[in-house]
Amino acid sequence: MTTPCYDEMREPDGTVRPAYDGYRQWLEAQPPGLLKRKGVEAEAFFRRTGITFNVYGAADAEERLIPFDPVPRIITASQWRKLSRGIDQRVRALNAFLHDLYHRQEIVRAGRLPERLLQGNAAYLPQMAGFTPPGGVYTHIVGIDLVRTGEDDFMVLEDNARTPSGVSYMLENRETMMAMFPELFTRVRVREVSDYPRRLARSLAACAPAAFAGDKPTVAVLTPGIYNSAYFEHAFLADQMGAELVEGSDLKVEGGRVAMRTTRGWQPVDVIYRRVDDEYLDPLSFNPDSVLGVAGIMDVYRAGGITIANAPGTGISDDKAIYSFMPEIVEFYTGEKPILPNVPTWRCSEPDALAYVLDNLAELVVKEVHGSGGYGMLIGPTSSKKEIATFAAKLRARPDNYIAQPTLSLSTVPIFTKAGLAPRHVDLRPFVLVSPHGIDITPGGLTRVALKKGSLVVNSSQGGGTKDSWVLDD
């Protein structure tokens, strides 16, 4: 790292920042060895409760734990106020953008977004054109990935508008912290996150389809099944919401509704919170080989027989090629300047940008436009000459497929290590619910942390861990 990075707990001279003052006072009063002992307890707790995830491509297909670090990541009330305004604005823009893309495409007509980004983009679903989802909501659940580089410098690294995951870790991390350090929570006032499932259930129920009749919509969580990497979360959310956890094989289309096979017979479902990708949702409309979805669900959807959350086709809005246009998008639909900036981004599809990126690969992070989870990317500063050369060849062959960003000096938060507290890079994914009643942001979110010293990769699939994220109460 060439620039020194911002540590969220300490000033460069070592003084503890105000946000961490209460935590520091508590920590100093604790016996030595406490964090270590509690860390071991936490791991046993996670194993027993089965808070695990599966790593795709891992040879042993074992369930792994996402390492949990017992030092909280703390955000002050005033920082959070600003962040939530920015998130609210961005999520409003995302939904307006989606509605526009699938209707008149005013933004393209106005010349603010190149049409080529939509043409041939697999994330744009022609099946959604001209259709407005129940309640006008496209992204019922959004995760906005934020990174920080200074006291007031938060930037959006990525929008997750498809099926963002990680919220169960946000909830379990808090439960774990409260179980391990109850007295800490009596000393420091932290805003509650535990009612997220209830708010999610309410938010989903508020988007019931036209065909719904009755007093309480039936909500089901659609999972690809127990071998999916996020299965724990699917089960967790269904459990917490009191919703059925269904698989594609439990569902069929009957009499214009989507029904689930229960022990009493087939029962209609009103709202599906699906954790299955668009492509697999309906073998009749999308991938014909899919067994994870429901044949004919798209027809039912378009006829107002079911709500699908998130709506199919929202992936077009978090596409990395679209991402670079987000500042324009926010301004176009809200008429306001974006509160949260983007990370500066070079679109490799543009010749000048490509030339710059190729000349500076060693300093840049290059990502696949459609990739996720930290796969298929190049981190220039930590790559060998050979890796860079190989990647440059890929980049030249398909420049449209990549964007590049500077290697950010991400902020650090201390983690607990054998040698005591040591700073590590973090990001933050707040979770946002959207319903016809408005936008609801859970205070905090999921902090992911790169456990290796100096590493910038926070993805759990690549050895990242998580922390409890606190928003202080005023």
Add this chain to the structure above:
Amino acid sequence: MLGRSANGIFWLFRYLERAENTVRLIEAGFRMALTRDSGAASEEWRSVLITLGMQHAYAARHGDDVTGAHVFNFVLRDRDNPASVMAMIEAARTNARMVRTGITREVWEAVNESWMKLREIFARPVTETRLRDVLDAVRRQATQVRGAIESTMLRNDIYHFAGIGTFVERADNTARILDVKYYVLLPSLSAVGSSLDNVQWENVLRSVAGERAYRWLNAGQMDPRGIASFLILDQRFPRSLAFCYAQLQANMGFLANEYGFETEAHAIYQSGYGRLSALTIEAIFEQGLHQFIGEFLACNNRLAQQIQRDYRFVE
């Protein structure tokens, strides 16, 4: 509840029950083998394999070499044995994960913890010295799961499908033991059993954890007809066929009540339970113990199949 969840719950409890009963069978076999010469011990282990329906799979692995350590390692933990106790615990946990939303956190944790503990225990070969500890551990885990169910689960359809899985499996297991050992209980020429007979009878009781209860009820007197009656008709004994069917009565009755309809499975159940309640041990021996058990096993199996159809376990 989802049909698939009912299926998951049903099998979760069948596997747990089967794992526990398998362990009892091994325990009885081991004890028996200790008191016999090697030929007879080998015979005893063979009958354990037959009771579990593993004789062919075992032969494919070890041929004719039927010795204790081979048998119990095969039954408990051999990766080539898809019906091993470890495989059942694994399958139970997979089902529990699948129906995670239908069981309480306590039940899930008990199942998950069993899986973690047993996986560790079964990671290395089980020696004769270690066998007792291993068997104890399996039994203790099963007890823990059962305790979690009884004290935390809502008494709804999920609970009753769990009961159906448990008691269909348990009835099957007890009947299988009788099916393989029936000849031990047939009337012998001598009115008073030889000491060998006594050992055999006690072993049958031990396989279903019933030796103490039986002795207590019968002031220590072993008698084959009494033992058969105890295992088949005594509703006080939790592993008897009559007990299992009395429990199923409550489970099946709840579903009929709650759902407002009876199914074909109810008819099969009624006829099975009716026959059990009307029978005396004399009538059973007159009909032929072996034939009776064969018919019971077939009927029990039909019941299980029909429940899976009636409640839409699979498409």
